[in-house]
Amino acid sequence: MVTRVLVDNGSSANIFPLSTLNKLKVDNDRIHRNSIYVRGFDDGGKDSVGDIILELTIGPIEFTMEFQVLDMAVSYNLLLGRPWIHAAKAVPSKLHQMVKFEGDR
Numbered sequence: 340m341v342t343r344v345l346v347d348n349g350s351s352a353n354i355f356p357l358s359t360l361n362k363l364k365v366d367n368d369r370i371h372r373n374s375i376y377v378r379g380f381d382d383g384g385k386d387s388v389g390d391i392i393l394e395l396t397i398g399p400i401e402f403t404m405e406f407q408v409l410d411m412a413v414s415y416n417l418l419l420g421r422p423w424i425h426a427a428k429a430v431p432s433k434l435h436q437m438v439k440f441e442g443d444r
Contacts, residue, residue: 343416348431350420352377355406357388359416365391370408377407385409395423402426 341359354377360367370389378384388408395402404423424431 341416343414345415345418346424346429346431347418347420348424350418351422353404353406353420353422354413354418355391355393355408356413356416357408357410358412360391360408365393375407377409385411397427400427 341363360370370391372389373387375387375390376384377387388410390405391408392403392405395404402423404419404426423429
């Protein structure tokens with residue numbers, strides 16, 4: 340069971356943090372080494388540790404998905420990007436909410 344899953348329609352890859360794989364006790368031998376560089380929204384980037392193919396069950400539906408494994412600190416445990424969105428035929432939506440800052444008058 341994985342909590343804190345981010346669905347990001349701006350991401351061209353599914354991302355699985357290495358720390359999440361380790362917490363789930365997934366054998367690192369399943370990671371296929373590659374030379375992919377993943378660039379973030381802030382124009383920063385990170386070399387991928389490799390890719391891994393995993394079985395996911397989301398609700399009643401099972402998916403076989405490829406993920407880029409990144410060794411970096413993130414605020415989510417799993418990022419599902421456009422590859423998963425298209426496979427799931429999902430329509431992501433975003434709740435827009437006004438935030439009032441202390442300095443606003």
